[in-house]
Amino acid sequence: MAWAASRQVASWFPGLSTLLAAMGTVALAAVLAMLLAALAPGLARAQDADNGERLYNNPIVAGQRTCGNGACHGGLPAGAQNRIGNGLNAAFIQSAVGQQAQMSFLNGRLTVEQYNDLAAYIARALGRTPTFLAAPPTARPTLAPASLNFGSQPLAQATPLQTVTLGNAASATAALTIATLGVTAGSDFAVAGGTCQAGMALAAGGSCTVSLSFRPTVAGTRSGTFTVTHNAGSSTVSLAGQGGTSTPVIGLSPSQLTFAETLGSSAPSQRVLVSNTGQAPLLFSAFALGGQHPAEFSLQASSTCVVGSAVAPGSNCALDVNFTPAAAGTRSAVLTLQHNAAGASSTVALVGQANSTATPNLTLDALVLELGTQALGLAGAPATLTLGNSGDADLRFSALRVTGRHAADMVLGGTCQVAVPLPPQGRCTVTVALRPSSLGSRSALLEIASNALTGLAAISLQGEAISLPAPFVTLSQPALGFGRVTVGTSAVPRVAELSNTGSAVLQIDSITSSSAEFQLTHDCPANLAAGQRCALRVAYVPRPGNAAEQVVIRSNAFSSPNSVVLTGLGVSDALPQLSWEGSPSSLAFGTVETGRTGAGPGLTLVNQGPGEATVSALVLVGPDAGVFSVGGGSCMGGLRLAQGERCTVVLSFAPAIAGPRSASLLVATTGSPPPDIALAGTGATPASGTPMPPVMPPPATPPVTPPPVTPPVTPPMTPPMTPPPVTPPMVPPPVTPVPPPPAPPATPTPFVTDVNSLDFRAITVRTGGRSEALTLRITNRSTAAATLRAAEASAGFTVEAGPAGDACSGVPWTLAPGASCTVQVSFTPSTGGSAQGELLLTAQDNSSHRVALMGEARTEVTNVGAGASTPWWLLALASGAWALFRTPHRRRTLA
Structure with missing residues (x-):
């Protein structure tokens, strides 16, 4: 095979055969692989010799000769004539069409790809080498099916929708842009929905749908055409339907009656509903019982369908049937209705079970x-299934469950209950609503297990999920911890941002907190536009002892109600107050190129007293905390500051993708913390060919060398770190710095979570036990479907699919744009003490999103807060603490 390929390659490149002959098999394979790799971009262009053969031998324009006609170029290869060899070059064919009168009818009828296909066929037939035209980027539209037939339909009544799919083939080299969609003017067909829209662009491999309906206005055959115009021309689907005359249309519900009765007794009657959905009265000429055991079934006088009477259009009547078994076993019959609708007769199957x-x-x-x-993500109106007991003993359900591929998308309800008996002739209902977790068709089975002789019954469930704005x-912090605060004073207010990261307006119904100790204010409007945010501001005026509350946000979001946990501890001690020198409230990094790092001006933290305070941790929280970092200053976890002493904090900003980014800097301390610092920066795409000089940090004030660090009595969230030796800052020489080569930007992940950390430390968990599970919502924030390839939790933590209808039931799991699903994470410590880890979410493109995890194996829950003796005070501190804890952990994975 390698030699055959080499001969083909040699035919493309004269003189190569001599070189190949002198090479061994191994060298040949290597050269061939490199050559084919080099040719790959050109070969990827579709030259289809088979299609070229069809174009050559079949009319391209109706009524005109083919290329293979004897009066033109003749059949290949035997009948080749009239300089057909020039057709080895697609450019010659194109030129001939424009210059030769005999071929002018083809002018404007062939694409570059078709010229290339003709050249490929001529070269194959003649055993020669073709030359192709460079094909411009081209969309390759597909529209299926090619035709739709709506059948016969009563006048002025619309048919159920039928769907066509417009796609752009995976081999396309350009997007397919839709210009218009429509049907033949004046026809009885209409575009009635779907996902395709004018102006939409479909990438290679992409598709959308159009729903069509037929509503005949006159009797007889009706036809039309559905046409989509686009940047590759137009695509059509032929449409056909039959407008019915004014005739009745009969319907039977159900089409079978099933009885069960003890010998010697008569079963209660069951009813068949006969409907007329046509445009003319439905007339009955006869009702007859036939089959194997017709004498054991009978029509009851309570029936409202009568021979010789008419059922008006849109109305119905009923037939009541009784069963009186004459012998044990299965008994059957057929009820036949003679009428004036299509088919002239209809039947109802009758089945009875005679029991001893x-x-x-x-x-x-x-x-x-x-x-x-x-x-997507919203529960629809439930469909109702009525269950009955036509026997003469109690019907008991042992299971009412949904199984199948999309079982998690079905929501059950109704009055039927497991282990609650349904008496003879009783009825109950099962309701099923669709709450889809991803786009497309959704199907499952409703299984009903009971003590009936029929055993397990299965009902098919079908629905369709569509994407709507x-x-x-999204909350910047899922919890606000105030720690220890002296009674009679007020803690520095803390802020959590509420953002609408969806694609529609967030309608906020209420934002409430019932505690008198936590005073809530906010600037959130009743309607928060997509992409906008507002602030929840909470002040803490403590009473003695622990305080716990939450801010509850109720809205039209799928995740409503959302909440922010509030904690604090009122103490009688006078606590040292930490503050920022100069009282800054924010730090702006300006615009920084993606892949580069910008440093902001240093911050100075001062202990105002009274007494000594420990800086437990410096933590970054918020939606974009990962692109900011703390490092280079003298403040660090475990540092003790005497009254009047200060330390410095240096932050940097390294955006991976373009756009505005924000986060907050928090300080965990044994004293009263300073106000949070709002961080903001904008990532910018580097200008092509114009390197941007590196962002240089401003000269920093030499920090005060801190005293030796003594470990505190109670360990902080992360192990205390000895600060590195302080080196005085160096003043750069007055020369223009040479910018370093930009680091490759990180691949942005399509997945985000509703919180950046999960903290189990407020939950009592003993070694070897398992905590209550916390739910984490994962959202696809991109504009295309994205697949979650892996979800892995560090040792001591477990991730699994939850019981909710919107659970991520396993990996890989694909989410449509804007869709979300949930996982549950539990703390499962095997040893005592504190534990830290992470949940790593990996997308199909290997980009990842991390959620910090922390827990404490202990037997007593104490107050958590920023000023507590240990830094267990802030749920949201976990994301920043994780930046200080990078030791690899063994992971547990979502199956």
């Missing part, structure tokens, strides 16, 4: 439940 003892019998009013079209709530 009393038994229950399960009846269902449907075998399929259509759940309709439903927006929806809001999404």
